Amino acid sequence: MTDLDVNTVHQNIHQRQSIGHLVEPAPSSQQLQQAFEAALTAPDHHRLKPTRFIVIQPEQRANFGESLSQALA
DSSP states (O other): OOOOHHHHHHHHHHHHHOSSSSOSSSSOOHEEEEEEETTTTTTOOOOOOOOOOOOOOOGGHHHHHHHHHHHHO
């Protein structure tokens, strides 16, 4: 990887920001797969790899939200 590539990655990481509310359209299956693959490249110093990705489909969001609400109550 060149210094330019490293600097670009570094800038992207430090300039990212979270968005308070997510709106449609959701990422496609291919975009999710790419994101998951990228996330799995993160260092795992104890070699545990306990990562799980759970995708909540649009038709399941209300039920999931209700489950979270009940769990917090």
